[in-house]
Amino acid sequence: MSGTSGRLLSLLSLLQARRDWPGQVLAERLGVSGRTVRRDVDRLRDLGYPIHATLGPDGGYRLAPGTDLPPLLFDDEQAVALAIALQLAATSGAGITDGAARALATLRQVMPTRLRHRVDSVRLTAIPQAPSSPPVDAAALLAVSDAVRSREVLRFDYRSDQAQADGEPGPARRVQPHHLLARGGRWYLLGWDLDRADWRTFRVERMVPRTPTGPRFAPREVPGGDAAAFVAARFKGSDGDDAWPCRGEVLLDLPAAEVAPYASEGTVEAVAPSRCRVTLGAWSWHSLAATVARFDATFEVVGPPELARALDVLSARFATAAASFDHGGTTDAGPRSSRRRAGHRTG
Structure with a gap:
């Protein structure tokens, strides 16, 4: 790259880094005279960059918004961050997945080889978190x-x-x-x-x-x-702090390591090799009771009484539902095997 071309890129990078630059400071950073800085600014203006001269004791320059989008200059860290963000656009729900894919292809095309390799090493498939929700217009x-x-x-x-x-x-x-x-x-x-x-x-x-x-x-x-x-x-159903309005504690007959990946915002504390203390929250006591039951293991309620009462209500409902079901032809594979079938491996 010629000295002039390289200096123009350096000047553009400095102008993008902060709002105002005194002319003398730019000259010192680039190792040239103030007259050369003025000429380089004129060259960038010819390329479409709206650079305004600023008034004051020192005088200076400012890169301002323009009517067209001129070529942009990113450092290595910015380019990689932008590429990753574009790959995550599918999870945003903003309806910009196609536009983000085209932007990423354009960005990748002009990247130097070293940056392209870094971006390709983190290529990912973004899975929307709410597939049932239509994208936002x-x-x-x-x-x-x-x-x-x-x-x-x-x-x-x-x-x-x-x-x-x-x-x-x-x-x-x-x-x-x-x-x-x-x-x-x-x-x-x-x-x-x-x-x-x-x-x-x-x-x-x-x-x-x-x-x-x-x-x-x-x-x-x-x-x-x-x-x-x-x-x-x-x-969470709370009118106050960012906390679940209903919180309860149980002793669960499972190893803490098995429970922790599925406890979400709850806390899990090992009390024995195959027993742990779990504190969970929910928007209602019945929801909390159902959350505890989904671990598919025997447990003991530590408190509060509202959780125990909610379990009584759900127990009666489950018994009624089970009694109304025709069990002919069904088999019982047992709680442990059903949990393994419904679960998934984690890293």
């Missing part, structure tokens, strides 16, 4: 995001499951949009519902934004100050 996602950024009231039709099945648009809503969040392959809007005077969470793939948007609003403080924690708590 990119235009709707942008409309919601713009309203959040602009602090403008968002008007939209919200399609419930029944409305989607009937082909109906769903009820109209008026919301002050505060945060756009991604969770488990789905996108959610957290906003203040003007008609219900309360915080609400909406699935973006069910939203049909209306135009124009409403008036601007002053943002409110999300309870607790953390939008992600607030929404996570709502998913």
